[in-house]
Amino acid sequence: MATRELGWLLRAWEHAADVVPAARGAVLVDEAGLVEDLDAAIDLPVDQLATLVARLHTEQFGPTAEGVLDCDSCGEVLEVEVPLDLVAAGSVGSAAVAEAGSRIVVLDSGRPVRVRVPTTRDLLAVRGRDDVAAALLARCVSTVDGTGALYAPRLDAADLALVDAAVEELAGAASVVVRARCPQCGTSLSAPVDVAAFLWNQVEREAPAGLAEVADLASSFGWAEADILRLTPTRRSAYLALVRGADA
């Protein structure tokens, strides 16, 4: 438990608690110093952000996230393990396609457009709208040279389906789906994996223990919080063993 980076854990917990869920992944990787600043994190395509989030989860909490799938047919709740190290390694989705970041799609009308992967900024911009999916896709469409105005109002249902398919292919790591068969009734279940939600759950779950470590060391040795957060995990854990061992 004491091996994760306590300074990051507490900063992440403090700064991501009050932001909307769609922005949490960006805040968590920014606090870890994996990007230049929060703006850079918010402007990362969601697949690249998911790769960083998964890497952070793997480093701090291990490579496996535990989730649950609800069976709509019989109500059974399944526990599933999600191997986030695969997402972290970027081995989900097509690397060749993701590298390009965007692709040309020919719409039903015959007009070619450029489609790119959404960013957190796109997700935040369409939050609360009635037509979230269509609005999001429309933001990701531009002229072929990438400079033109959006085609938003002119995308009909058939065009949106084409754009949607292109984004899904491009998004790779951001669109991981976990599948399982219900052991009770045999129904096939699937759910999208929200890597940032997994990471946030861990942060939220472990922050109280992290605060307790700081409190125990501060009250035992009179150290300031900043000094405690600067200790290496090994040294912090050794001091904690002294303190808590003596209490036991």
Ligand SMILES: [Zn+2]
């Ligand atoms: Zn079932």
